[in-house]
Amino acid sequence: MDIYGFEVKAMNGTMVPLSDYKGKVMLIVNTATGCGFTPQYEDLQKIYDEFKDKGLEILDFPCNQFREQAPGSDEEIHTFCKGRFGITFPQFSKIDVIGENADPLFKYLSENTKFEGFGKGLKVKLLAAAVKSVDKDYKDNSNVKWNFTKFLIGRDGSILARFEPTVGMEEVRAAVAKAVE
Secondary structure (H helix, E strand, C coil): CCCCHHHECCCCEEEEEHHHHHHCCEEEEECCCCCCCCCCCHHHHHHHHHHHCCCCCEEEEECCCCCCCCCCCCCHHHHHHHHCCCCCEECCCCCCCCCCCHHHHHHHHHHCCCCCCCCCCHHHHHHHHHHHHHHHCCCCCCCCCCCCCCEEECCCCCCEEEECCCCHHHHHHHHHHHHHH
């Protein structure tokens, strides 16, 4: 199965086939409203504003699996994100991205990308310690590690890149700019 064979659940409960996004560049991200990376919503919205007319779609999937940092209902999460960050890109129903109940889309994305590490710095050390408390072998598997992991999908449905939450948003923006050319 390729990316276009998946369906995802909209906030209103309807199923949305990813084939609806054929020919678009997609940035698929698992998010949380109470995470240290939550301010990335602001950067995501800027990227969306800059590139949506060139075929970018950002698909936002709230997830409460990492220290319960997205505890609200779909509607509460959406109201927060719209009010605080002014998001206008599609936000879907809350999902699991790891474990037994992981959404098939995120299983596919994880299985077809590699975890390349978090980089360096104090924030990275803190994140690595938190992740290790949940997944002792996190360095050796491709599972999503934390909120705000991003997957860049090309117009042909291929996975172009995976960005861990610690990757600078300017790097994400540069990759999106190249993908929409």
